[in-house]
Amino acid sequence: MTDALVGLTVLFPILTGLICLLFRSRKARGGMVYVTAAVLIVSGLFFLARGVGPIEYSPDAGWNSLITALNYAILVYFAFVAGRDILRRGASRHSVLSLVLAVAAAIPVAVFQFSGMSHGASGASPVLYICHFSMLRVVLVSFVGALICIYSLRYMRLHEEQQTRLGGLIGTRQPRFFFYMLIFMGAMNGVALSNNLLWLAFFWNLTMLCAYALIRHDETAQAITGAFRTLWICLIGGVCLSVTVILAWQGPLNTLSLVTLVEAGAVAYPMLLLPFALLCVAGFTRAAQPPFHRWGIRAALVTPAPARAMLYPFKTIGAFIILYLSPAFHGTHLAPFLAVFGATGAVAFALMAISQRRSESALVCSVISNLGLIILCAGIGTPLAMAAGVMLIIFLTISMVLLHLSTGAIEQKVGGADIDDMEGLARRQPVLAGITVTAMLSLLVAPFGILISKWAAIQAAPAIGTWSALVLVLLILSIGASTVFWAKWIGRILCERPAPTRASREPFVAQYHGILLVLVGLAVLFSLLIAPVFDAIVGPILVDAGYDPALAFITERWFLRTAGGVFAGWPVFIGVALALVLPLLTVRLRPETGRAAYMCGENVEMGSDEFIAVGDEKTELKTGGFYMEGVLGEQRLERLIVPAGVVLLSILIALVVI
Amino acid sequence: MNTGWLIGTALIAVIAAPLIGGWLKGIDRRLTARMQGRWGPPLLQPFYDVIKLFGKNPMVAGRTQTVFAYAFLGLTVTAVVFFALMQDLLMLLFILFFGSLCLPLGALSVKSPYSQLGGHRELLRFLAYEPILLLAAVPIALKVDGFSITAILEHGEPLLPGLWLTFIALLIALAMVMRKSPFDVSSSEHAHQELVGGVLTEYSGPYLALIELGHWYEMVLVLSVLGLFWAAGSLWWLSIIIALLGWLVILLVDNTSARLTWSSMLRFAWGAGIGLIALNIVLIHLGWM
Numbered sequence: 012m013t014d015a016l017v018g019l020t021v022l023f024p025i026l027t028g029l030i031c032l033l034f035r036s037r038k039a040r041g042g043m044v045y046v047t048a049a050v051l052i053v054s055g056l057f058f059l060a061r062g063v064g065p066i067e068y069s070p071d072a073g074w075n076s077l078i079t080a081l082n083y084a085i086l087v088y089f090a091f092v093a094g095r096d097i098l099r100r101g102a103s104r105h106s107v108l109s110l111v112l113a114v115a116a117a118i119p120v121a122v123f124q125f126s127g128m129s130h131g132a133s134g135a136s137p138v139l140y141i142c143h144f145s146m147l148r149v150v151l152v153s154f155v156g157a158l159i160c161i162y163s164l165r166y167m168r169l170h171e172e173q174q175t176r177l178g179g180l181i182g183t184r185q186p187r188f189f190f191y192m193l194i195f196m197g198a199m200n201g202v203a204l205s206n207n208l209l210w211l212a213f214f215w216n217l218t219m220l221c222a223y224a225l226i227r228h229d230e231t232a233q234a235i236t237g238a239f240r241t242l243w244i245c246l247i248g249g250v251c252l253s254v255t256v257i258l259a260w261q262g263p264l265n266t267l268s269l270v271t272l273v274e275a276g277a278v279a280y281p282m283l284l285l286p287f288a289l290l291c292v293a294g295f296t297r298a299a300q301p302p303f304h305r306w307g308i309r310a311a312l313v314t315p316a317p318a319r320a321m322l323y324p325f326k327t328i329g330a331f332i333i334l335y336l337s338p339a340f341h342g343t344h345l346a347p348f349l350a351v352f353g354a355t356g357a358v359a360f361a362l363m364a365i366s367q368r369r370s371e372s373a374l375v376c377s378v379i380s381n382l383g384l385i386i387l388c389a390g391i392g393t394p395l396a397m398a399a400g401v402m403l404i405i406f407l408t409i410s411m412v413l414l415h416l417s418t419g420a421i422e423q424k425v426g427g428a429d430i431d432d433m434e435g436l437a438r439r440q441p442v443l444a445g446i447t448v449t450a451m452l453s454l455l456v457a458p459f460g461i462l463i464s465k466w467a468a469i470q471a472a473p474a475i476g477t478w479s480a481l482v483l484v485l486l487i488l489s490i491g492a493s494t495v496f497w498a499k500w501i502g503r504i505l506c507e508r509p510a511p512t513r514a515s516r517e518p519f520v521a522q523y524h525g526i527l528l529v530l531v532g533l534a535v536l537f538s539l540l541i542a543p544v545f546d547a548i549v550g551p552i553l554v555d556a557g558y559d560p561a562l563a564f565i566t567e568r569w570f571l572r573t574a575g576g577v578f579a580g581w582p583v584f585i586g587v588a589l590a591l592v593l594p595l596l597t598v599r600l601r602p603e604t605g606r607a608a609y610m611c612g613e614n615v616e617m618g619s620d621e622f623i624a625v626g627d628e629k630t631e632l633k634t635g636g637f638y639m640e641g642v643l644g645e646q647r648l649e650r651l652i653v654p655a656g657v658v659l660l661s662i663l664i665a666l667v668v669i
Numbered sequence: 670m671n672t673g674w675l676i677g678t679a680l681i682a683v684i685a686a687p688l689i690g691g692w693l694k695g696i697d698r699r700l701t702a703r704m705q706g707r708w709g710p711p712l713l714q715p716f717y718d719v720i721k722l723f724g725k726n727p728m729v730a731g732r733t734q735t736v737f738a739y740a741f742l743g744l745t746v747t748a749v750v751f752f753a754l755m756q757d758l759l760m761l762l763f764i765l766f767f768g769s770l771c772l773p774l775g776a777l778s779v780k781s782p783y784s785q786l787g788g789h790r791e792l793l794r795f796l797a798y799e800p801i802l803l804l805a806a807v808p809i810a811l812k813v814d815g816f817s818i819t820a821i822l823e824h825g826e827p828l829l830p831g832l833w834l835t836f837i838a839l840l841i842a843l844a845m846v847m848r849k850s851p852f853d854v855s856s857s858e859h860a861h862q863e864l865v866g867g868v869l870t871e872y873s874g875p876y877l878a879l880i881e882l883g884h885w886y887e888m889v890l891v892l893s894v895l896g897l898f899w900a901a902g903s904l905w906w907l908s909i910i911i912a913l914l915g916w917l918v919i920l921l922v923d924n925t926s927a928r929l930t931w932s933s934m935l936r937f938a939w940g941a942g943i944g945l946i947a948l949n950i951v952l953i954h955l956g957w958m
Binding site (some may be wrong): 455469473481487498505506574575579589590598641 | 726727728729731732735736739740742743744746747750751756758759760763764766767768770771773774776777778779780781782783784785788789792793795796799801804805806807809810811814815816819820866868870871932934939943947948950951954955
């Protein structure tokens with residue numbers, strides 16, 4: 012049973028990825044992608060339904076040597092590509108650091124294995140640990156990953172057609188692209204299931220390899236630079252993970268098993284605080300938290316949309332691992348610090364998102380901000396906060412992947428990625444616009460799950476004492492800022508000039524609209540069913556973590572009841588349906604009610620954007636969004652965020668070492 | 670509590686709130702006129718206005734804006750109903766915010782220079798007051814040990830003595846909710862200014878009436894939140910006096926101050942408003958309040 016789970020979710024995608032690479036025909040590729048998607052979705056749902064309880068599992072010893080060898084191979088490959096880049100393009104900060112850090116990540120593992128220290132290490136700890144938390148991660152990655160891969164079949168074909176038109180692409184790079192996309196899913200599932208730190212490090216590095224390869228897929232100068240930037244920043248996390256291996260083995264418990272470390276906890280074993288802190292730093296690099304945020308924003312600008320979407324679960328790995336560790340350091344001074352750290356990132360990037368003109372970088376800012384919220388929840392660490400964190404992950408994965416994919420589709424249609432290019436999309440592409448606006452609303456208004464999670468986080472925050480004043484202020488400012496950011500963007504999509512024309516009809520493309528509609532449906536359905544979702548998915552995770560789910564939520568008549576409040580989910584849904592959906596479906600206007608926009612009486616004619624300006628000249632009206640670059644611009648905020656991030660990290664290290 | 674009782678309470682709230690709101694608006698206009706040395710309209714003028722607006726022919730600049738006019742009213746009413754049913758304070762604030770967002774979304778859905786300007790400024794106004802209202806729920810919850818309005822009413826003593834810092838912050842937020850000077854950056858009751866009608870420029874006739882009704886609900890709801898500061902105990906009727914006093918202060922400030930720029934408004938809201946509440950939370954944690 013466990014064999015089947017691991018085989019289907021980890022090895023199978025890697026196998027089909029190899030087939031995509033070897034058999035280069037389009038049909039073979041499409042077939043492999045559909046088969047993998049079906050297998051991943053079905054097996055994920057099957058194992059979720061069967062409820063695989065906490066199981067420790069170790070494959071044959073032979074696998075250990077293979078994993079070890081492959082781990083070195085990946086690091087050597089990183090060093091090799093960095094070295095090659097230095098020879099080809101000259102030494103740059105990014106490639107030199109990649110080279111140095113790839114070597115640095117290999118050294119601790121090598122010291123551990125060849126100094127005799129590791130005697131008995133590989134067999135001592137269960138290699139894989141399958142619990143409700145890791146199952147949730149596997150299901151999320153498998154499900155959204157599968158949809159992303161199906162989406163990319165069409166996207167990448169159009170993407171390459173465009174590249175060929177512009178010149179510069181000979182042949183096709185799709186086999187390589189799908190090779191990395193498919194093994195990316197296997198690798199992320201591997202990270203979710205790994206328990207032995209050496210295995211975790213291998214899968215961790217494997218996901219990094221996929222991210223690197225996908226970011227540089229277009230092979231432009233910016234893409235290559237972006238890939239190396241990602242590589243070295245994420246390799247800092249790799250180095251942390253390698254050092255953790257030694258610290259955990261030499262530590263009081265003499266183990267490489269993550270679950271053993273978490274169950275022991277840092278309260279009983281203060282020595283474990285350092286490895287936990289290092290794992291958190293590794294998580295920060297992955298989740299692109301300040302000061303490690305720059306790779307996320309830059310990489311998004313050069314990566315094709317489906318790969319960008321796949322980088323979302325890649326970033327969430329960081330939030331997952333911190334949330335998983337949360338019970339282990341709950342009660343130490345690391346916990347409230349982590350809450351402040353997460354809240355700082357959340358508010359900084361919610362503000363920075365407002366100033367972004369390009370949809371990709373704006374989305375990434377929002378992602379970083381939301382991942383900061385999850386880290387905040389991990390820092391608070393009460394059962395309620397933990398539940399809020401897990402629910403945030405579930406709902407964010409659906410909505411964020413949805414938005415990455417829909418903006419990708421819009422970008423191909425509209426031919427630009429600027430938020431201002433989306434003006435009037437509601438008339439040009441009504442279905443796509445409707446999907447995108449719904450996805451955005453799911454991130455910012457009640458009664459969608461993300462807001463309910465934030466509601467829970469506000470209630471949980473006072474538990475950390477006096478520091479909660481700071482955390483709450485930052486948390487609430489981040490909610491306000493992100494609301495403004497999304498509302499502004501929705502406003503651009505809905506903006507249209509008064510004209511008697513109707514919205515144009517939009518052809519239905521299954522690989523785009525079908526997938527997007529599935530995700531929208533899930534976002535709405537899960538929010539409506541939030542109480543059963545909590546009972547079925549989040550509750551068991553809390554039990555595994557040693558918490559009583561009743562201390563988080565009591566579900567009663569599908570209401571979520573906390574110690575201090577109650578969220579009446581479905582009555583709010585009814586209110587929203589009556590207030591917004593009903594008029595949306597029923598309002599009918601007679602054409603003669605239409606009027607041109609007010610332009611001080613200087614309109615040229617109804618249905619035209621023009622007005623009569625100085626010298627009776629007809630001038631076209633142009634509108635755009637507020638970006639407030641003078642106040643919230645990236646350059647300006649970076650000057651605050653980077654030092655703040657460095658200071659906070661230094662405090663973290665200081666706290667742990669002292 | 671049985672279902673009939675719940676429905677009855679909700680109905681009373683839905684009917685009474687606009688009556689109170691419109692009447693207060695009438696007093697507002699009268700008092701403002703007196704402060705400016707004018708006689709002012711009859712007390713019931715706001716009702717006449719809205720009735721007249723409903724009778725006008727609809728003229729719209731797009732279907733989306735009308736949908737958002739309905740949604741603004743509908744969601745604000747929903748928030749009022751949840752208040753009347755004594756639900757979770759945070760939850761009803763979130764619904765109120767969703768309603769408030771419909772206004773800028775409606776304005777932004779029309780490609781019109783003044784509407785766009787007003788819509789964006791409305792979002793900045795939202796950014797200024799939304800955190801204050803949300804954060805204000807936290808010290809209240811710390812005092813009464815829960816976020817539901819029932820918990821506040823069951824709390825034996827009035828909240829104002831321990832939470833007067835939060836109360837002052839809420840007054841600032843109230844001025845922003847009511848779009849009063851110095852926080853009227855997004856819309857203006859007077860034409861010929863840089864933003865004309867701002868967020869309301871493209872609304873007219875029945876749809877403007879819907880929005881006006883929504884404003885009345887919104888104002889009554891926020892005044893009710895102010896009233897919660899003295900809602901418990903035997904002197905519960907003081908809550909009405911306190912809410913009205915707060916409202917009078919806002920009127921006075923409205924007539925004695927000029928419009929702030931959006932950046933000064935944000936600085937003031939985030940500095941003074943949020944600062945006061947954060948201080949209140951710290952003092953509660955330290956046991957000094």
